[in-house]
Amino acid sequence: MKTERTFLGVPVVKPRVGFFDLSSCEGCQLQILNNEATLLSFLSLVEIVNFREGMKEKSDEYDIAFVEGSVTRADEEERLKRIRENAGTLVALGSCACFGGVNQLKNRFHDLEWVKKEVYGDFPIETREARPISAFVPVDLEIYGCPIKKEEVEKIVTKLVLGHEISHPNFPVCMECKANENVCLYDLGEPCLGPVTRAGCDSWCTSNRMGCWGCRGPAPAANLEQLEEIIKQKNIPQERLLDRLECFGGFGEAARKMRHRLEKNS
């Protein structure tokens, strides 16, 4: 059932969309349902044909697939590849799908046998390093955040449906934080990744006086060397910066290097 609409005379098709989840908390999908005030408008924008968390019917014919979660097992890779084949547009939904998310925190041990043993003892269980979905299939669009910000998702999906190119903010969270006239966390003695993290969340955490943990990944001009310098100067333990850089996987290599450096020095 494709309803024909137009915008400025350009035909706009109501796309069939599916929501899928790999290893994740399913919070990003839930954010869509959490949009009480605008849920009904959202449903007029797209036709949801596959949403396991919310509906029983499922269809493999969809134009846009939103995939949440990272890949941590062979069957997930298979599922992901099938979804890619079916979908015209594949959207990575949330930090797990974009960067590996919190799931990749276990990768830092390098020894997956130890990880398994720590949790399951000798019980056999399958797992592998948590990876973003772009490590397996081409991804057309990434929507960042842990969790995704519903206002942003709505804006992005509207553009997607209209065929209006999508671009993410190229500036860091500090921009939005200042526009919200917050007191800077550094003035309060707390570390914050705002200066290096891509904006778009409207400084969600720092507006609540919680330093940014970088869930949206690095801003294009992120100056991590300088941030490390700042943390040192402010006498904030380096480890607290590392914890944040490491948390969602967006800062990948930079975080791994920093861990290596800190572990060598300690």
Add this chain to the structure above:
Amino acid sequence: MIFKIFQASEVETLFELLSVNRIVGPVEKGRHVNGSTLYDFDVVYDFKDLKLDYGQTIHSAKNYFLPYRENLCTFTFENNDWQKHVDFGAYQAHVFFGLHPCDINALNKLDKVLMGDLYPNPFYGAKRSNMFIVGHSCLPTPSCFCHSMGADSVLGGFDLFLTRMEDEYMAEVRSARAYHILERLETREATHEDHLLFRKTASEKRSLFTCEVDTSDLTKILDMEFESEVWKEWGDRCLSCGTCANVCPTCYCYGVEQEVNMDFSHARKVKQLYSCNLVDFAEVAGGHNFRPESSTRLKYRYYHKHRGFVEAYEESLCVGCGRCGEACLADITVPEVIASVRGSEK
């Protein structure tokens, strides 16, 4: 100009008289880890919350006349046609209570760009025309250098300016409206002693500045040092975060985005204040960036404020409030940058 003297305690009466309006003034926003108080401008309902002895606020008051985000227009769509609706976003008058000279000077500078020139900006103009400004004298903070920028005293652009002199205020009355409000206070005429005391207070203030910028020949020096290595060093430090522009009372540049409602019935055109330090400030479609390195962007900021603007308006676009240096996590401050460009690092 008319001068009046009143008891310091009368300032509360003044506040009460004005409090039928929305008053914006300095309030406490928290405590810095080093123990000092953090101030910012906010709507003040209670005189007790108004902190007239503040040093400097974190942000300028610009959100009230040059909002960080503003709707430029909305569109409504119907049958392949559309209507454009413009609303300047000014609905009520504001009283600004306790602006320092730097911030009033900043407004005067903004007026030149935003209200003069070819295309006056009505969004700003409508708000600017609906302000009643009560200025307040201040003491230098460790990071402000307004005297270097000629912005430590203010000649106009306010309704009333209060200079604290011992336990009295000297009020400069600039508008008839201010004059009439002062009539309801217990005031007296300024005497010769008051004039002397005013000068003494002013010279005492001047002696307290610890921070300085040498602006002599600055426009030429900036041109000569366009290729200087120091820009690269500052650039390496810069986080390209835009904080400096956001806290600055005179930074006004912006970007525009449009967005359509989910049901395609409406669209909005939103302006967001931008910063020339942001990576894509001068990037054009197709990917070419006129200022790809952070050093070129940082340099541009100084060129605009301390050279270009001076050429156009015979004054700098910096009032020396020191906010950008205070807010910059990388400790990039105007006095240090300019000193290094002049080759006179301290």
Add this chain to the structure above:
Amino acid sequence: MKVNCNVDIRHLTRVEGHGNIRIRIQDGLVREANWEVVETPRFFEAMLVGKHYENAPYICGRICGICSIGHTLASIRAVENALGFIPSKQTARLRILLKHMETLQSHILHLYFLAAPDFLGVGSVLPLVDSHPEVVQAALRLKQLANDICDEVGGRRLHPTRTVVGGFTMLPDKHQLQSFGERLKKSLADFTSSADLFATFELPSFERETEFVSLKGEGDYPFIGGRLVSTDGVVKEEHEYRAMTNEYMADWSTSKLSRLSRGALAVGALARFNNNFNEMNALPLEISEKLGLSPVNHNPFMNNVAQLVECVQVVMESIDIIDTLLDTPWQESKEAVEAKEGTGVGAVEVPRGILYHCLELDSRGRVRKADCVIPTSQNHANIHHDIEALAQWCVEQGKQDKEIELLAEMLVRAYDPCISCSVH
């Protein structure tokens, strides 16, 4: 007529996470009746090792998208218990309020969006938008209210930002709280109409004797901390949670499983109700009576009713908490906490049942060992046994294929399982 039936449901819908149902009935004999948990494990307990305790609530909140607030609060409680820190009254009140609103939004989500479609004979909430607009509107209204309060108190409805060890980074706005109080009072009317709607639903009369585990209230309906009890009479302290959960693994599940006095146990709204009904306010009790729920109830489908009853309970308690908060001047939002060696357990009743986080910290406050026991993992074994019993019951009742499949799905959904959470 002999019953023959094959039910094979891969990735059951309208639940959180991935689980399969398999039933084989041949000539009226139940050959096989399984609940399989195939969710991928994420190893949260390992992730935390070596991290400073400040990471625990932040990372653990990400175990679950529905009850992230509960996980965050359980982790915070575990850390605070390990450090011997007792939060201020103000903090405790705000946390309970936040917790209640999570319970409310989660129960509403489950009742209207996940469970109700079965009773109204549709596949999802989407058709109800047109057929039962007032129901959908009421559900959205209630859920939004709960979520709005979470935003204001916790900073965010999902993965909260203001909740930290020692208190809150920021306090809610009192004007906002006041208006929330008013909205909550108004919302009670929506529940009366919901109760009327649910009274029309036909719940299967299936029952299976079950041991129900929950926190025990002392003068209140319990949500954060306290003693642990079971309907079979077991009583334990919070730190003895392992004796209450007895985790083990089985080949049909990537989630750990639990047992207590019998082969399985159940947690959740029904368990809380069964153990604490005498701590309930009058109105929720009235509703429970109207809907035929009285303790100790062994019909798992009644968990839906217990959730509705709890919604009313938490709304009423929240109204009181807000009144108290409004009457008391704000104290500091957060207190300083010292790092030291220790082990702490945080037990919190989240929407799906009792949740335990246990953290062992070293002298610098780093996590040495972490253990999280999730409500749904405690329920899995019981769901498994319930499916067996249900299959048997269906045979006795002469139910047919489609009906059995639907009943099995509804049974699992009634537990409101949060599978990704259980496998964490």
Add this chain to the structure above:
Amino acid sequence: MMDNKLQFIDLADSRGLKNDRPGIAHFEYSYKAEITNVYPLTATEKLYQIQIIDPKERENFNFKPGQFVMLELPGIGEAPFSISSSPIRHGDLELCIRGVGKMTNFLDRVQRGTRVGISGPFGTHFPVDKMMGNDILLIAGGLGIVPLRSPIMSVLENRSRYGRVDIIYGAREPLELLFTYQYGMWKQFDINLDIIVDKADDKWTGPVGLITEILQKRIDSGSYDDFRKKTYAIVCGPPVMFQFVCDMLTRAGLPMERMFVSLERRMHCGRGKCCRCNIGSTYTCIEGPVFDYWSVLNLKEAI
């Protein structure tokens, strides 16, 4: 006490900032216009004919060659485009637009009949009046032919008032050449048209190489004195190209104040407010886009 209440003054009105004053291009005012025709020129560029709907506004809309307008697609975006049509004839406005970004790519899908917003004209222009009585050298590289087309039309319409007119136009390959259908007409007006491409295809019979090669020939064919006293040049194209060309012309004796270029920077308002087009503190939208080469040399990082 009530008289302390500040009267809200609609000063916007008294300062002439009000919204509903067509004619003067106040800040957010735009003319509603309709796309009357769309002609694909190449794979990436299309020519849009646009008509301002209100006849009075249309009548009052005057521009000079080299000026630009802001074209707005409601809800999608707004961007600056050089007016590419004749400034003298009051026909539809013509914009030649390449699809490169958010707004332009959407515009590419838009059909005739679509309503758009137009504001302007903005900026400085090529002083074609001052050039009368002189030789004119028009040099375009790539999309640079677009802003050049308006001065060309204007010269054509007063052809007798100008001396020798040369157009040198270079493109990467023949398929990228714009306005091919008009070359014949230009030549009829006694204009020397030289076209050169970087890379020929099988059908191309013209010269292959750089603009500067043709320019050198042109310079060699005239006298130094003609160049110094009687010639004006307009150079449009990518910065590297116009820098090369202008330096060459300078060496040939053409005074820098007689060379004009058009600078394109990022713009969000066109009205000297958003600062995005600034070079130093020079607003490309107000003091430009047309600059003489001497001014350009004095703008730091203009090129």
